[in-house]
Amino acid sequence: MSRHIISILLENEAGALSRVAGLFSARGYNIEMLTVAPTHDATLSRMTLVTSGTEAIIEQINKQLNKLVDVVTLVDLTEGQHIERELVMIKISTEGLDCDQVHSIVTGHGADVVDESEETCVVELLGNSQKIDALIASMEPLSIKEVVRSGVSGIKRGADFLTI
Amino acid sequence: MELTGAEIITRFLKDEGVEYVFGYPGGAVLHIYDALYRQSDVKHVLTRHEQGAVHAADGYARSNGKPGVVLVTSGPGATNAVTGIATAYMDSIPMVVITGQVPTPLIGNDAFQEVDTVGITRSCVKHNFLVTDINSLVCTLKKAFTIATTGRPGPVVVDVPKDVTGFSTNYSYLESVEIRSYTQRYDPPAEQIKAAVEMVMESERPILYTGGGVILGNASIELTEFARMARIPVTNTSMGLGGYPATDPQFVGMLGMHGNYEANMAMHNTDLLIAVGARFDDRVTGNIEKFCPQARIIHIDVDPSSISKNVQVDLPIVGCVKEVLADMINLLQQSGGVDRERFNRWWSDIEEWRTEDCLSYDNGGGVIHPQYVLQQLYEVTHGDAYVVSDVGQHQMFAAQYYKFDQPRRWINSGGLGTMGFGLPAAMGAQFAHPDATVCTVTGDGSIQMNIQELATCKQFGLPIKVINLNNGYLGMVRQWQEFFYERRYSEVTLQAQDQPNFVKLAESYGHVGMQIVNPDDVRPALEEAMAMKERLVFMDFVTNPEENVYPMVPAGAGLNEMILV
């Protein structure tokens, strides 16, 4: 079992997202994360999907996705050099907390405090999933109220494009 | 030319060369039915249930290769069609299903007869569309036909809201349409094909295992030539029967759960499995751990996702089976062909397995054995009928005992196993081949799932021969209960006193009914029925109640572990 990031150019059509999601549930593949948003070309959406499975399953996932009529093209980013980014926002209760302790965790992870109220603050971090997992882990002892992760987005490095 | 959406649909179907639409009217498709009424190019077949319409379109497509076309209304019309659509999907049958939908402004409001057709059918179609703009109607219809008929074929649903069928716009036919996200074809990969031919030349015990893809891809001529040239034995899946002539000595029969002993033994002992347009279904492989333990595997298929799905293959070849086989024939010719003596030992092994005579059965006891009916049907029709099956023991008997020498003559719901498929699919085959002998082989359970279509047969004068193998049981389920549940026959008995009188039933629909009880009457009755060229004859054969289908690979066993009789 290994983790794969599959990046997909999808027709920007009603229902395209549910075709992908439906494929995963119908065939029992797991989706760990899924993000989708329009691109500079209004007819296309870019979807990033994090999944895991044996090599055979990943091969099937790729083939089955390719078979969907709304999928224009796709790439398994984890097969090559790539950048992956995820945004997290963590809201904690600051009641009875030592502000210095919070700040040292935040700066230690390269995160920012983007909102502060009397009882709460929101910490934000952009990075790969490991960094985000690490931040969440070190904030665990504090009183976490909400964790909002954007899900991974990714792109290949260098002059290698996912285009049509 | 300014036309309404409804007129565009009928006009487009005509321009697309569609001869028949199988359907059932309702509120959301009233405009379309009005447009149908006002033209005479496209003929509409009114079935008595939407499921019947879809199976009829399916039988039409399977028997002649053209896409089947269906028209049903929204809501219950669409949901009734779903079983038929799923049946076509599992067997990769080209089909376009036009469903009515509530008017666009009402979508999502739980309007009268509204269902989310696109959502409901998503997982059992090759693709589907909701047309919300009259100006995209023609383009969408063209895309639907293109997607349904190219690559690995399949059903496509086009959901059209009622208001769209009422709006008007300019119409002109589209000869072709570009779908950037859809790969219609793959060029045969020369390297792999070369490697495949080399593997054949090196092998000692090769076998061709071929499926529905050979039929769908019109590749039986190439398959036959290739197999004969290389002297390789051929086995077919139930979907692939007729892809290779069953009377040819190189044919070793169907494989799989109820396949021939020699076919399954050859599969188990082969050192080179050449899979062509087949998908390693679990009914074929038996226990996957024990499948073809000594073989290297070549898999030729038009659908990349079929390859290495259930079984890891050594040499994948993605391409149209017809083209790939043609290339392999050429290469084999150029390289001087396979040494004819090379497979002598292999063939003598196969002849040895053949002596088991695995399809022999006890024909005594003064009762009609279903195997005997099929053998007689084969002889009386000179092997030249379209045989459309329902689902159950009778389906397996038909596959085993009727020898199909040509493609598209054997029609059955292989993937989904849909009871109720037989009669309506036979109607479709009869529409496609009005002068041919079309038989449906069915059981007392299956026939009652779409028996209402006898009325459609009357209306259109379809002279189908219904071969009802009436064993008083849901026989296939009973067989499993006998073998694996110590004969606890749970809800599988169709008691004689509770059954309809099939003869009178047929007569009340305006057909000829016959009941055959005595084995000696089987052949004369079949001859009499076949002579009634213009009439539907419902033949109710009262058969041995507890007949079992043999041979059989029990669940969890390997193909070499068959139960013979």
Ligand SMILES: Cc1ncc(C[n+]2csc(CCOP(=O)(O)OP(=O)(O)O)c2C)c(N)n1
């Ligand atoms: C729609 C549907 N429901 C249930 C089944 C499960 N099933 C498979 S075979 C069978 C019995 C079929 O009985 P019959 O048509 O009388 O044929 P026989 O096996 O007796 O030849 C059943 C219930 C099915 N295949 N399709």
